[in-house]
Amino acid sequence: MQIEKLSELLRYFEDVAQTDPGSLDRLVSITKITAPTFLNALLYREDERKRELAATLPPLDRITAAQLTLYDNWQSTGGKKPSRKKKESGARMQRFKAQLEVWTTTADVMLNSKSRTTKVTFDLMDRSERIDRMKKYKNPTKSKGGFVVVNGEPVSPEWANYAETIVTAPEDTLCGPAYSTAVQGTTYVLNSLAALDVRTADVLPDDMEIMVALGGGETIRFHSFDKTYAGGAPLATNAVRISRLAIDHTGWRTGLLRAPTPNEPEVNVDDCPY
Known part of the structure; x- marks a missing residue:
C-alpha cells in the first residue's frame, strides 16, 4: 500500500x-x-x-561468457625491460597484464562492452614485484580496498591472508590481484587473482592456460587462446593472446566455458572455431 x-x-x-x-x-x-x-x-x-559491479566478480554459476586478454607491454624491446633514459615504449609499465571481462547475460544478448557485467585488470608480477607492490597496496591514499591498514594492522584477517597468498605464490608464477580504477582510487577484489606460469609467458604456446580465481574457491582456467578478435580483426596494441569462453555464442567463443548441464557433450572442433 x-x-x-x-x-x-x-x-x-x-x-x-x-x-x-x-x-x-x-x-x-x-x-x-x-x-x-x-x-x-x-x-x-x-x-x-x-x-559496486566493477569491484565484484560474479559467482561461476551466473557467468555465461568470459573473455581474458593478455598484454605484453615490452613487445617493442623483445621482452627486455625498456629504458626510461631512452624513452622506450612501456618503460613505466608492467610487462604482463591481463584484462578480464565477464557477462551474465542470456544467449540472445549480444556480447559487447554495454552488456558485460564487469571488467577488471591483473598485473602479472614476479615474486620481487609482488613484494614491492604489496607495500603500495597498503597505502590508504592510493587504495580504498581492504589492503589498507589502520594503526599498522590490516583492516581484516581475510585481507591479510589474501596479501600473504599473493606475495608467497610460487617463484615460477606471475600473478596479481584483480582491480578496477575509478576517480576515487583503485579498488581490489577480495580473494581474486590471475596466475600465469613464467615459462608460458616466455613462449606463449598454443595450449597455454591462465588461471583466474573468482573468490569463494571458484576458478576459471582460460584456454583456447587466439591471436585475433572474434570477427578476425587483429588484437589491439600490446595484446598478444585472447581467450573467449562461453556457454553459448559458438560463433564468438574460442572454447567452451563450462558444462551447463551434467549431460553436456564433449568439446569438439565446432566449440573452438578459431
Whole structure:
C-alpha cells in the first residue's frame, strides 16, 4: 500500500513538472529537504551500482561468457625491460597484464562492452614485484580496498591472508590481484587473482592456460587462446593472446566455458572455431 501511495505521489510530481515547469525548482527544493536520501539515490544510485559491479566478480554459476586478454607491454624491446633514459615504449609499465571481462547475460544478448557485467585488470608480477607492490597496496591514499591498514594492522584477517597468498605464490608464477580504477582510487577484489606460469609467458604456446580465481574457491582456467578478435580483426596494441569462453555464442567463443548441464557433450572442433 505504501508503494502504491508513493507511486501516486511521484505521478503527481511528474504531472506538475510537465504542466507547470515553473514549479519544478520548488519540487526539487521540497525533495531536498524532506527526502534527501531518496533524492541522492535518484541522482547517484546508478553510478554507485556501476562502481559496486566493477569491484565484484560474479559467482561461476551466473557467468555465461568470459573473455581474458593478455598484454605484453615490452613487445617493442623483445621482452627486455625498456629504458626510461631512452624513452622506450612501456618503460613505466608492467610487462604482463591481463584484462578480464565477464557477462551474465542470456544467449540472445549480444556480447559487447554495454552488456558485460564487469571488467577488471591483473598485473602479472614476479615474486620481487609482488613484494614491492604489496607495500603500495597498503597505502590508504592510493587504495580504498581492504589492503589498507589502520594503526599498522590490516583492516581484516581475510585481507591479510589474501596479501600473504599473493606475495608467497610460487617463484615460477606471475600473478596479481584483480582491480578496477575509478576517480576515487583503485579498488581490489577480495580473494581474486590471475596466475600465469613464467615459462608460458616466455613462449606463449598454443595450449597455454591462465588461471583466474573468482573468490569463494571458484576458478576459471582460460584456454583456447587466439591471436585475433572474434570477427578476425587483429588484437589491439600490446595484446598478444585472447581467450573467449562461453556457454553459448559458438560463433564468438574460442572454447567452451563450462558444462551447463551434467549431460553436456564433449568439446569438439565446432566449440573452438578459431
